[in-house]
Amino acid sequence: MKFFVATLLTAALAFIAGLKFPWWGIAVVAFLVAALVHQKPGKAFLSGFLALFILWGVLAFRIDMANQSILSRRIAELLPLQGNSYLLILVTALVGGLVAGLAALSGSFLRQSK
Numbered sequence: 594m595k596f597f598v599a600t601l602l603t604a605a606l607a608f609i610a611g612l613k614f615p616w617w618g619i620a621v622v623a624f625l626v627a628a629l630v631h632q633k634p635g636k637a638f639l640s641g642f643l644a645l646f647i648l649w650g651v652l653a654f655r656i657d658m659a660n661q662s663i664l665s666r667r668i669a670e671l672l673p674l675q676g677n678s679y680l681l682i683l684v685t686a687l688v689g690g691l692v693a694g695l696a697a698l699s700g701s702f703l704r705q706s707k
Contacts, residue, residue, distance in 0.1 A: 596640055599630040603644035603693065619645055619689065620696035627700030634701045641697025646690030653682045 603626045610618035623641040632640065657665045657678055665678035674680040 637701035642694030649689030650686035
């Protein structure tokens with residue numbers, strides 16, 4: 594139950610933080626949620642990772658569909674993704690997930706050290 598609550602709380606607060614703060618605000622949110630909701634470090638990482646992987650994946654997909662994949666296809670051509678916009682969405686989701694997962698892991702370790 595804590596895992597589910599931490600995942601939903603991280604995703605919701607990260608979405609709100611994304612409206613007001615720079616992209617790295619998600620790390621602060623994941624860190625604080627993991628420090629406040631006591632979990633084992635592995636579960637804290639997975640909770641933060643899943644929350645932002647799903648959030649950024651869905652947001653990137655919605656933006657991509659809104660402009661018929663024009664921008665994402667052009668950016669994917671600049672990167673070694675052979676113009677595949679879905680791979681770019683996957684990379685975006687992975688970056689967000691890793692940032693939040695590592696921040697949540699740090700927050701969990703902080704809670705353990707007390």
